[in-house]
Amino acid sequence: MLQISCPYCGARAEIEFRCGGQAHLERPGPHDQVSDRQWAEYLFYRDNPKGVSLERWVHRFGCRQWFNVARSTLTHEILAVYGMGEQPPQLEGTKR
Amino acid sequence: MSKLERMSPLGRGISATAYSSEFVSLRQQTFFGVAKVIVRKSDLLGSPELEALLGVRAPQMANTVVQGSGVEIAWAAPNQWLLLGDEAEVARICAAAQTAFRDETALVLQLTHAYAVFQIEKTGARDVLASLCPLDLHPRAFAPGRCAQSLLGDAGVFIQQCNEAPSFRLMVDQTYAGYAWRLLSEACKSLSSS
Numbered sequence: 001m002l003q004i005s006c007p008y009c010g011a012r013a014e015i016e017f018r019c020g021g022q023a024h025l026e027r028p029g030p031h032d033q034v035s036d037r038q039w040a041e042y043l044f045y046r047d048n049p050k051g052v053s054l055e056r057w058v059h060r061f062g063c064r065q066w067f068n069v070a071r072s073t074l075t076h077e078i079l080a081v082y083g084m085g086e087q088p089p090q091l092e093g094t095k096r
Numbered sequence: 097m098s099k100l101e102r103m104s105p106l107g108r109g110i111s112a113t114a115y116s117s118e119f120v121s122l123r124q125q126t127f128f129g130v131a132k133v134i135v136r137k138s139d140l141l142g143s144p145e146l147e148a149l150l151g152v153r154a155p156q157m158a159n160t161v162v163q164g165s166g167v168e169i170a171w172a173a174p175n176q177w178l179l180l181g182d183e184a185e186v187a188r189i190c191a192a193a194q195t196a197f198r199d200e201t202a203l204v205l206q207l208t209h210a211y212a213v214f215q216i217e218k219t220g221a222r223d224v225l226a227s228l229c230p231l232d233l234h235p236r237a238f239a240p241g242r243c244a245q246s247l248l249g250d251a252g253v254f255i256q257q258c259n260e261a262p263s264f265r266l267m268v269d270q271t272y273a274g275y276a277w278r279l280l281s282e283a284c285k286s287l288s289s290s
């Protein structure tokens with residue numbers, strides 16, 4: 001089991017959290033100028049990195065707050081925890 | 097037709113249900129008041145009117161509880177607190193808080209009937225909880241004055257350590273009352289027979 005550091009509650013067991021998928025997705029717009037391809041990219045296509053994955057997590061059974069996590073998909077090591085709306089820290093192996 | 101009676105979430109009338117052995121005691125706490133306060137600005141709970149009402153400033157440190165006058169105030173999330181105490185006292189403070197917050201963006205929500213509340217005590221209490229909950233309950237990590245929201249089996253739970261005995265207060269959604277009671281009482285029995 002992973003131990004995840006909630007920015008508010010500190011280190012807690014993974015089962016208290018839920019993963020909300022890839023972080024930093026931005027809804028394209030204005031909506032009437034967005035192509036089908038752009039919508040499909042936004043709605044359906046996700047990165048599948050071997051290395052650093054930037055993800056949203058929520059402390060579902062704790063304080064119920066959302067935050068971002070940088071996690072290695074190779075080692076499951078959590079490399080960084082940062083707030084919603086914040087940019088990810090510079091990490092080796094981050095695709096961006 | 098039988099007359100209407102107030103039921104506990106365990107459905108056995110309002111008489112408290114209890115288990116007790118040499119190592120651990122468990123009981124349901126009835127007539128316990130709970131309310132949630134959510135504010136836009138965190139300094140709102142430090143306003144003089146409300147501080148006078150609560151008797152204390154709401155805790156700013158995550159997962160801590162302070163004793164006010166009549167109620168305890170527990171941190172639940174950023175800008176969110178739980179008021180815990182005697183049912184009538186919580187209701188009185190809620191009514192007064194609604195007046196105090198009249199010109200502010202705040203939510204004061206009575207949750208007394210939403211929760212089932214249990215008290216677990218004695219030397220084995222920590223072991224029983226550790227078998228059902230992923231929190232670190234070692235005294236160096238969890239002590240009187242600390243609280244946390246976590247899991248009890250598959251149900252969300254609010255846990256608070258009340259004293260050194262140790263005594264813990266547990267609150268689960270009232271729909272999970274029977275589930276939580278079964279988990280806790282079976283864990284208490286197996287601890288006592290091992």
Ligand SMILES: [Zn+2]
Binds near residue numbers: 006064
């Ligand atoms: Zn948290």
